[in-house]
Amino acid sequence: MLFIGESINATRKSVARAIGERDEEAIRELARSQVEAGAHMLDVNAGTGGDGEVEDLKWLVQVVQDEVGVPLSLDSSDPEAIREASRVHEGEPMINSISGEEGKQATLLEIVASMPCKVIALCLDDSGIPDTASERVDLAEKLTSRLETAGVPQDKVFVDPVVLSVATDAGAGPIALETIEKVRDRLPEVNIVVAVSNVGFGLPGREVLNRTFTALAVSRGADTMLADIRDPGVVAGAIAAYTLSGQDPYCGNYLKAYRDGLLS
């Protein structure tokens, strides 16, 4: 199980402010607290809508890695920001993300071909987000195949089934869960990453939705959580679901997590 902290994201006002003011300490604290809570990697997103994203993302990468040293998920809709950020990143980054959108795909494939990296493959294309799990899995297969051609082996591909909010579509949960199950079945070598916090967007009490959806996703075969790792319920839910769905013989993973204080 891989936990990626989601919190250094410029769509959050406090993070946008910290980036704008080059407030290193605020970013360092966010990095530290997530790694202390169990994050193995951190997502960094500097997309404030202005035109400084390339420089902003490079700055974020340097400050965060100076503080915690973990590998980062470089999260941008601008391929150039990803390219530049990857050049200052130490170690093997995760590219977040490539999708079926043809406009950006060639540049992104060229970037991922140029270095060892992990890649998030998002199940959407120029027609938008498919309404059925089957179409999403077809897209996952197509993307995985193109990534392999570009030199990214399947075990470095992280398929994202696309999680939408259940507030606007009651089917959002089941479609994501069914996509996870089908991807696990058809592409056994790839990883499956779930952006957990999207599922409760617009609803109150989102923490219980986040931790519960984490558990459901793990039980269907997801192995990587992009989530608010500082909520102990998310980590505990993932670990418990892993054990409860038969993936943890003799409960070794569960008992280690208990001893490490991750289940309280």
Place this chain on the structure above:
Amino acid sequence: MLFIGESINATRKSVARAIGERDEEAIRELARSQVEAGAHMLDVNAGTGGDGEVEDLKWLVQVVQDEVGVPLSLDSSDPEAIREASRVHEGEPMINSISGEEGKQATLLEIVASMPCKVIALCLDDSGIPDTASERVDLAEKLTSRLETAGVPQDKVFVDPVVLSVATDAGAGPIALETIEKVRDRLPEVNIVVAVSNVGFGLPGREVLNRTFTALAVSRGADTMLADIRDPGVVAGAIAAYTLSGQDPYCGNYLKAYRDGLLS
């Protein structure tokens, strides 16, 4: 969703003591706290291993119903205790349980035929607990059919898939979950009850296993939880999983639970 409080059970030392000493106040407090936490029904079990179970269960039924007035699940391995307890029970009891064990089945069928009641149908027989979900579902079908012949309609049958501890068998979770899915598919009219707390028997940190397994079970089609309802995580996990698995259009159930303070 139906929540049945599990806590008035003589396998717990404090409850056995309260029964032995006829400590009404201890039992009343256990009844009150479970109903306040959201239990719609309470399970009552007086099986201390001694020979007073028939009288003990009758006493429990009277004390508990005097305090909270909710219907009870009469939980005993002794059909005579169930028969006598049902005579002092007010309203429609739940009989916990009938199984494929032929020795007791005739008496239990006669009891359930004699009054309006709900019945828990346990997926085991004289050969023990089947190792596969398919065999458990076959048993559920057989029991449901016999109960119908005895006058119990399917919507008053509560199939229990049998939950064992993952501490001794890593497959315990998946088999129970698969049984739930298959029963929901093959017997759409019956209810499915899950004895949640069994799943973590022998492990530390059982609360996280309980609330997580509740969520997984609801997402596969379980609708009734026999659980420690006083743990707010169990109720919250069930409600969130119901919404996340597409059963709660417009999130009406979720939002009502939030307003009622059940998701905190």
